[in-house]
Amino acid sequence: MRTVLVVDDEYEIAEVVGTVLSSRGYEVALALNGKLALAALADQRPDLILLDVMMPVMTGIEVLRTVKATEEHRAIPVVMMSAVGDGVLSSEDESLTAGYLRKPFTFDELMATFARVGL
Amino acid sequence: MRTVAVADDRQARVLQNVLDSIGAALRGERGTADQFASVVSHELRSALMPISLFVEAMLVDVTQNGRVPSRDELMQRLGMFKRQLARANHDLKRLLDFSRIRSGQLDLELEDVDLSATVADVVAGHHEELAVARCTVDFESPGAIVGRWDRLRLHQVATNLLSNAIKYGAGAPIHIALSANDESARLVVRDHGPGIEADQREAIFARFERAHPTQHQSGYGVGLWVVARIVEAFGGAIEVESEPGLGATFIVRLPRLM
DSSP: EEEEEEEOOOOHHHHHHHHHHHHTTTTEEESSSHHHHHHHHHHOSSSSEESOOOOOOSSHHHHHHHHHHTTTTTTTTEEEEEOOTTTSHHHHTTTTEEEEEEOOOHHHHHHHHHHHTTT | OOOOOOSSSSHHHHHHHHHHHHHHHHHHHHHHHHHHHHHHHHHHHHHHHHHHHHHHHHHHHHHHHHOOOOHHHHHHHHHHHHHHHHHHHHHHHHHHHHHHTTTOOOOOEEEEEEHHHHHHHHHHHHHHHHHHTTTEEEEEEOOOOOEEEHHHHHHHHHHHHHHHHHHTTTTSSSSEEEEEEESEEEEEEEESSSOOOGGGTTHHSSOOOOOOOTBBOOOOHHHHHHHHHHHHHTTTTEEEEOTTTTTEEEEEEEEEOO
């Protein structure tokens, strides 16, 4: 079963995205901040990380860079989510990502992104 | 347009200072309005996105995949939908409050309200979020603490403080303690998050913030600002004790007005 780690400090968004993905046969883990996301990665290696950019405690950018700097996890595709538009990621950080979803995104956009990543 | 004759350099400098002050004030007001619109826009998008995503997914299930949810699935999803709507409603009310407070229109409906029961209700209502956030809540209360407060506004204060503690203190316990004497009640909410820099401790109540794109950090939004204004409207006070890396303790004092 394909597994997805959804990381968002907004619980409502994490819950619904997780439920929608579960209904489509994905096994989903939720994390409400970057530190919990890294802890979740230590428990189980997901097939994809859906990662909010703007988070307290540890930003999505910091999580992205940490994941990509870790040999065990760097191959995991990371799709960033943010309500902020263009320019939220530097070109260097963008090169680390597998995709970007601008909030509010639709169900079709979410599924299309997953299809592009091959999940 | 009137032409003003300036008699000498001193008058010219005075006039220039006045014009500069007016300009700064106008720029500040425009900046505040832009910031407000930005906060409202962000909060509204956050509130509505989960609902639309949820409905779209269900529609695809039924119309494109011919998959009708079972009764149990439907009840589970409707329950989640109801919670999402309640949360969106809360967020929108908070924005309305934000607007009303800014224009001096916060009205209170005072009645006898039990602060302990209100806080307990707020904690219970967040049990799923607390579980996902890996937060336990350690709640101390001496029993019923009744005061003359606005029930809805009191609920908002507790909700916003708990939401803030979850957001910043996820992964660690949250401590809530109530105490009271005949004149006043005290609500303390403590998290083990990153803490707050000294120069931000008053600012988080004094101004609203939205996310700062250049820093990629979520701001405090309007939640704490609204809490501070409601507490002030009750005749109370709020302060925060914090050191970077050592979490934050929010202390609210409310006159009981009995």
